[in-house]
Amino acid sequence: MMPSNFFTDWAFMIPFFITACFSLGVYLLLTAGSGDVLWFWSGQEILVGLFVAVVVGWVARGFFCDSRRRAALNPKRWLRAVGYVCGPFFIELAKANVDVAYRVITGRIRPGIVRVKSGMETDLGVLMLANSITLTPGTLTVDINEDTNDLYVHVINVSDDVAARDALEAHEIFSTFDCPSWIRRIAE
Amino acid sequence: MNIWFFTVGVMAFLMLLAMIRLFKGPTAADRVVALDAVNTLVVASMIVLAAAFKQVIFVDVAIVYALLSYVGTLYIAKYLGGEL
Amino acid sequence: MSLLLFIWHALMWLFIAIGLFFNSLGVFGILRFPDVYTRLHADTKATTFGTIFTSLAVVIYGLGHWLKTADGQYGSLVLHTLIAVVVLAITNATGAHAIARAALRRGHQPARAVVNKLEDSTS
Incomplete structure (x- = not known):
């Protein structure tokens, strides 16, 4: 054509x-x-x-x-993406693996699927958030509601107060760093 | 003994263990998970073999293998999900 | 000089040991966990992390030889290994998401689940 x-x-x-x-x-x-x-x-x-x-x-x-959208062309965002992958993301990944190692050795699991409000607007933002969730402690993205951009996340160890709530905010998934705001600055 | 060949030997043993799940897995999705693990281990051992034989071309093969196995996993997943 | 050599070898051994430890944990997790979703946890996280560390050992090896001999071959070994690691990290996470979605569409329920928001929303 x-x-x-x-x-x-x-x-x-x-x-x-x-x-x-x-x-x-x-x-x-x-x-x-x-x-x-x-x-x-x-x-x-x-x-x-x-x-x-x-x-x-x-x-x-x-x-x-x-x-x-042309915002992803900004070189500043690329530098931020590299900083994100080397810094907060890698630390969360290391913690995730220690967590999984503990679960494998002890076999102590309480799995469940919870709903997470992503708060992202672009497809790239949702993709990065979903991939980050998959590689961070005890969580695995299972499905996406494409209308509201809500994520359904399989959590390997659900605590009682999380199980009682309707939906989580995205930053509550990550324990030490505020990864969603990083992603928002990179992708949106 | 060479450290790299030792690593590859251990990873080959791990591949055999993962294949237990590949043959036994009660559902098809379990088998795909085991296949994914085997693929990742193959990529890892190719990279290690590149250091063992001092051949950069092994890493190129590993990159292509990773991408192709990803396409394969996606294809099987789409088929299992009934979207194909 | 010999101290540097020792540190170099020790780093390689350390990274190989960490990588093999997490790789074997991933495989044992696949054998041990009760259902698809928990097995995917073990597969994606532990195996990817282990592979990152065995590849980092190769990067350290290549960097050491590069600094010693200034041979471009080792430089491209380092560069290509880093590219392979990035490719692997992205594809594994996305592939795990695809498998989880497929298992869900096939109707696999998470075993021993304490909460299932997805089932609540569809039914």
Whole structure:
């Protein structure tokens, strides 16, 4: 489906360009050290990378790039994402594993499914929150209500007051850091 | 004994243990969980083998294996959920 | 110099030990827990974390050789291992979510559950 005014059709070109740049970046990261044309790469790798990036950008522009929101392009958010993964997220992940180790060894579990209000508005925010919940202490995202963005979370050890309540707020899932506000600053 | 080959040996043993659940699992979803664990262990041992043989290409294979096994897991999950 | 070498080897052994410990906990959890959802807990968390640590041992190994010999091959070993770890962390979490959703749609109830908000909302 080639649009008639190809190079000025921004609704087509912008997602295409972003996807192509991203895939070219990943390709160059994987082939770093192959030569010395541009410091690290050989000429052939750059040429093949450009070709592959154009093809991938053409094919994947529709589902890689949400056409409305451009906020995720801000480099500050990328830095924040790296900081989030290395800092709060990794500590929560380590605590989750000590918790699971304790449950495996003792076999002491009280499982249950609870409802969590995510408070996110974009799909990317909900995705990041769901993945963070899956990898943090004793919780596993089971289902998403796509109308209200509520998450249904399987918790391996439900306390009594949590079981009595109707819905939790997202930050109550995480014990030490306020991960949802980090995610909100990254993704929305 | 080489530390890397020792690690790979232990992980191969763990894969065998996970396969007990793969064969025994009462429901299909249990089998997918066991398969997922085996896939993760395969990726881990490929990365360790790359250090053992000093071959970077093993890690590239591990990346492709991780992505393909993810697609496989998603496909089986969609099939089990009746969305296919 | 020999002290640095010792620290390098000790770090590798430490990371390998932590990684193998959590990997085996994940596998034992799969064998031990009563239903799909709890098994998924053991699988995603423990196995991913263990794999991150065995890969970190490889990263330490590659970094040490890179600093020693300045051979670009070890640099790309480190870079590719880091990419593999990121890919694995993202795909495992998303795959676990997909399996849990599929099990739910097949009608598996969580065993020994004390509370089930999803059942309350649909029925």
